[in-house]
Amino acid sequence: MFSNATLFLARRYLRAKRSFVSIITVISILGVTVGVVAMIVIGSVMKGFEGEFRKTLIGSEPHILLHPQGGKPVEANATAELLAKVKQQPEVMVASTYALGAMFAEHDGGQSAMRVLGLPEDTAKFYMAKIATHRLDGKLELTPGGVVCPDYLAGQINAHPEDVISVFASSNVTSAVQRFRTASDEQDEKKRHAAYKEIKLHPKEIRLLGVTKTVSAGPYGYASLDTAQQIFGLGTQVHGVLIELKQPGEVKAVIQRFKDAGLIPGGWNESLWTDEGDARLAAMSNERVMMNIVLLIIFVVAAFSVMNTTITVTTQKRREIGVLTALGTRQSQIVGIFVSQAAFVGLLGTLMGLVLSGVVLRFRDEIRMGIAVLNGGSANADSGMFLANIPAQIEPWFIVVTCIGSVLLCLLAALPPAWLAARVDPAVALRD
Structure with missing residues (x-):
């Protein structure tokens, strides 16, 4: 019974007195949307660049070169x-x-x-x-x-x-x-x-x-x-023996098995495709990690906008909270009102971000060409060049984690002001 009342009050508090939707609610939802779009789009594109670069290295470098020590023929x-x-x-x-x-x-x-x-x-x-x-x-x-x-x-x-x-x-x-x-x-x-x-x-x-x-x-x-x-x-x-593998990504494990089995003659060395590519792949991986940290900061900023909304609503509804407390409403129920409000903002913002990120990824090359034209360039200036199109690798688990993390951050951001609002003394709240 009271759960319905909790949801009713949460929806009511999200609305402005003279308009259907509060401006601060819209801003909070947009903040979450932007965070989700940035996380999914940039994460997918960075992963796509890393994947394309890896495929290029595997596709051009010999997987294994076995040769006598010193390079003598x-x-x-x-x-x-x-x-x-x-x-x-x-x-x-x-x-x-x-x-x-x-x-x-x-x-x-x-x-x-x-x-x-x-x-x-x-x-x-x-x-x-x-x-x-x-x-x-x-x-x-x-x-x-x-x-x-x-x-x-x-x-x-x-x-x-x-x-x-x-x-x-x-x-x-x-x-x-x-x-x-x-x-x-x-x-x-x-x-x-x-x-x-x-x-x-x-x-x-x-x-x-x-x-x-x-x-x-x-x-x-x-x-x-x-x-x-x-x-x-x-x-x-x-100069030696060249080997191409069925699974190039396992080259280090394969060469170790060759050594353990005694296949490589004494005095011979090996050169792997990863010798040239590992450093560059590691640099790209580190860059992706740093980008994820930046995106996480954007997420936290979006969560602060949800917290700001909750703080504003709890301040505006201080007298109503006092009345509810005086009527015997439990602190957990008061917290539930504002957490439900944050859940609504988080779920709607995440859903909008998920849809918008899909649109951006679908038309990423058209968006790039549009930006190039607006900056005075040509839409086909990079045609035929390596990675002229923006690669993207969409990982379902990453999207799921992003969406769940977005909602959880919104809920966590709403807890401190909701908990403080629930501890308000009804006599003080009604007197103020």
Whole structure:
């Protein structure tokens, strides 16, 4: 019986005397709405950016590279036993030998450098399919005598697919520099000039097959294993074994199982895709945590608006509270009136925030383009760029926790003023 009276009084106190809805009630509801929208939208977008960045790293970096300590190349047949064991592991999708090194390229008067990953035919097809979404121009088919390069290098040497470029290994440059220094120290002029004439870089002519996006596919260039061996002067040698996993996120656990099982030969080391990405992923994760702290502060501010509403109502209704207390109303029932009021504000504000956040996430790219136009930019200025669209990863558990937390904060914010109002002496309240 009294629970109905409690709810009746709670609804009545939310209304202004001369209007249907109190202004301070509207402000409180909007405060909760803004807090919920900020928490859900920003949390989902930050999670989306982290997820897209993780997928980009997994999609462009080799998952595992096994190589002899010091990076010295080995004969390809020396890796046969290791390859056979690795391919039998259920976690492994693809495994093969590889060659990896720095290469200088020259074309049309421009020079630049990149790291080139050489792959055998079968693995090359798999790997090119893996980075197919990052293709910018040309074809991603590693035919002999050709190379796929990142767009930064193609731009620096003004090269396009089907152009023939001159390339040479970094070891050739290092050797030429050493010979130049030796020649410079020669005191005899004739011998010095003769030594200068012997300095040659021995470039090779290869065809540019395709171009990838550096910002998403990374700075790697790609070539067939035979082509890479020729460029780096390896003969039949390779640098190690490349492994692609079915579950790249478990790479650390997989490599530990390989070590425990004795699959990795003594004197060999491993390079994981997480070696390059962990620091950046950790930075993004820390940024998301800090953003959640900021959003929590926004939530607390919204809760204070609910507390302000409760304080205002308890002050305005001080005499009525005194009358209720004099008539025998228990303190818990007085508290219930104002907590019910806060529950109404919290539930309505949370529901509105949930609906509005869904709308914002649904039209987030259109909103971004609208803001760009209002700021004098073009709506399609970022078209084709990496993450030109705003990513978002919506997690149901996060939304549920946000909504429950919003309502609980409103209830907690209403308790202190409600408890103080319930302790008012009826004689004092009626006298005032």
